[in-house]
Amino acid sequence: MKTLRPWFEERLGLGAVIGFLEKKEVPQHRHTIFYYTGSSILFFLGIQIVTGVLLALYYRPTLAEANASVARIVTELPLGWLLRSVHSWSSTFMIAIVFIHLLGVAFTKAYRRPREATWVTGVLLLAVSLAFGFTGYLLPWDELSLAATKVGTNLPRPIPVVGAWLTGIMRAGEDVTGDTLSRFFIFHVSVLPLALLAIVGVHLFLVQRHGMSVPLEEERKGVQGPVLPFWPNFAFREAGVWLILLGLLVTVAVFAAPGLGPQADLMAAAPEGIKPEWYFLFLFQTLKLFPARILGLNGEMVAVLIMMAGMGLFTLLPFFDDRPAGRKGKIITGLMGAGLAYAVGMSIWSLL
Amino acid sequence: MTARRRWISLLTALALGPCLVAGSLEAGSPDGPGAPAWQAADKTPAEESVAAPRPPKERMEVSVLVAWTWLSILVLFWLVRLRAREADRVYRLGLRGPTAKPPKGAGH
Numbered sequence: 001m002k003t004l005r006p007w008f009e010e011r012l013g014l015g016a017v018i019g020f021l022e023k024k025e026v027p028q029h030r031h032t033i034f035y036y037t038g039s040s041i042l043f044f045l046g047i048q049i050v051t052g053v054l055l056a057l058y059y060r061p062t063l064a065e066a067n068a069s070v071a072r073i074v075t076e077l078p079l080g081w082l083l084r085s086v087h088s089w090s091s092t093f094m095i096a097i098v099f100i101h102l103l104g105v106a107f108t109k110a111y112r113r114p115r116e117a118t119w120v121t122g123v124l125l126l127a128v129s130l131a132f133g134f135t136g137y138l139l140p141w142d143e144l145s146l147a148a149t150k151v152g153t154n155l156p157r158p159i160p161v162v163g164a165w166l167t168g169i170m171r172a173g174e175d176v177t178g179d180t181l182s183r184f185f186i187f188h189v190s191v192l193p194l195a196l197l198a199i200v201g202v203h204l205f206l207v208q209r210h211g212m213s214v215p216l217e218e219e220r221k222g223v224q225g226p227v228l229p230f231w232p233n234f235a236f237r238e239a240g241v242w243l244i245l246l247g248l249l250v251t252v253a254v255f256a257a258p259g260l261g262p263q264a265d266l267m268a269a270a271p272e273g274i275k276p277e278w279y280f281l282f283l284f285q286t287l288k289l290f291p292a293r294i295l296g297l298n299g300e301m302v303a304v305l306i307m308m309a310g311m312g313l314f315t316l317l318p319f320f321d322d323r324p325a326g327r328k329g330k331i332i333t334g335l336m337g338a339g340l341a342y343a344v345g346m347s348i349w350s351l352l
Numbered sequence: 353m354t355a356r357r358r359w360i361s362l363l364t365a366l367a368l369g370p371c372l373v374a375g376s377l378e379a380g381s382p383d384g385p386g387a388p389a390w391q392a393a394d395k396t397p398a399e400e401s402v403a404a405p406r407p408p409k410e411r412m413e414v415s416v417l418v419a420w421t422w423l424s425i426l427v428l429f430w431l432v433r434l435r436a437r438e439a440d441r442v443y444r445l446g447l448r449g450p451t452a453k454p455p456k457g458a459g460h
Contacts, residue, residue, distance in 0.1 A: 082414075233443055236436035240429055247425045254418050 020208075021231035027214045028226040034104035035212060037097050039238045040245055044094035045196075047249070048132075051087035052189065059139065061185035063178030066141035067263035074260060085257035090249055091133055095279050098126050106317065106336055108215035109324040115210050116318040121203040123315045128196045133277050135188040141181060142261030147274045149184075150176050155287075158301035159308075177266065216324055275350070282346035283307060310339075 009015050026035055058077065060069040074081040102122055105111055111119035138149045153176060156166035172179035218225055228234050276284050290303040313320070321332045 228440075229443060233436060233439045236432050236439060240432045240436070243425045243429050243432065247422050250421050251418055254414055 018231060022229055024208070024230035025227040026212055026230055026234045027218070028228055029214065029218045031104070031108055031215050034101070034108065036238060036241045037101035037104060038207070040097050040241060041094055041101060043242045043245065044090045044097065047090045048087065048094065049193070051083055051090065054083055055087055056189055061139070061182050063141070063181060066139065066181055067260070070140045070260055081257050082253060085253035086249060088258045089253045091136065092278070093245070093249060095129050095133060098129050099279070102126055103340065107333065109321070109329065110213035110215065111318040112216070112321070112324045113318070115206070115213060118203060118206040118210065119318050120315060121199050121206065124199050125196065125203060128192055128199060130279060132188065132192050132196070133279065135184040135192065137277060138181060138184045139188065140260055141264050143264050143268070143271050144261050144274065146176060146264035147270045148276050149180070150270070151274060152276065153180070155304060158298050158304055160301070220325065278347065281350040282343040285346040285350035
């Protein structure tokens, strides 16, 4: 060990990294718990990559073999069902924590100057995570996943000018077919991971560049609060959080393993009870409630355009909320609270 | 409420009110556009196959696996907690700490 350390130090210069991490400080206050969410996302991302690679060794993205290969993974491979379940549940955990992370940043106004770009990359990471969920949902190629993908890929169609083109790009044609499955698989295992890693890289660089943000209310106190060195004090705490999350993940994956429906039939009618993953439920319920026509316009188009405007505003939030401590900032916080209540309410309504 | 805000509220109500009323009426009429895909369900999905093992012996093995996982996690958690406390103690005593001054400026 004593001889290995200098060898690695000479070639990799890890001492500089450790030195940087020792200098890096984590502020201590009543919102410190939100600092653990960032590393928890990376932890689940790691699990996703490992389990995803193992699943990809046996999965076959063709019309005839996709469903059968998943069935083979969960019935014939030793602990294959657990592998698939951990992959599926870790994606759910990861997206849930991405939401919590983003909401924590939003409500503590951590996106304020000079962290606007950090926020934008964070929202992009959420979008890529949701795209992972959407593309992964089709891969088992069962009845529900096919029907949900038909609905999901049809969403952009009402958008003027580019809608039909976007739907065609996603489906690799006019309808959802075996080509769509191949396209979703390629996106799921290569395009999206590359995009995610690139954005995570920029996001982490920006977090290191600007340091850990303190909530607005702490900053307004005007005194420097207590801090903790990142290495090793905070890193050990994060390791503890990871262990607990791992335990929860394994427990849920064992006792609530996702099932597999019968192979999708392209000619069959849509089955009952089509529902997307939980993170798309509020959008799904909103679309269901929108009238078919609004002042002569296609209601679906109006709904999709309103949603896109909402997402655009959310992405550009730091640029609107340029005075977070003032009245404008309070109004924006109120609107975000209302938006959150709406999303939770609609999701619950959709499940009833 | 200022006159400007009253005008904005009135115009918003005038713009959105007829939209919602007209949309709701038209959605209810039989001549309206066809139902979207998620409302056109006419077939009950076949039952999903359960992925987890069903035989009692395998279920017991899985439960033992979970129990061992939690036991290992609790032991590791205890060790990590000890290390964290030790690191905190060293930091409090000032034996090792950040040498650089904390960053200053907006947001720090």
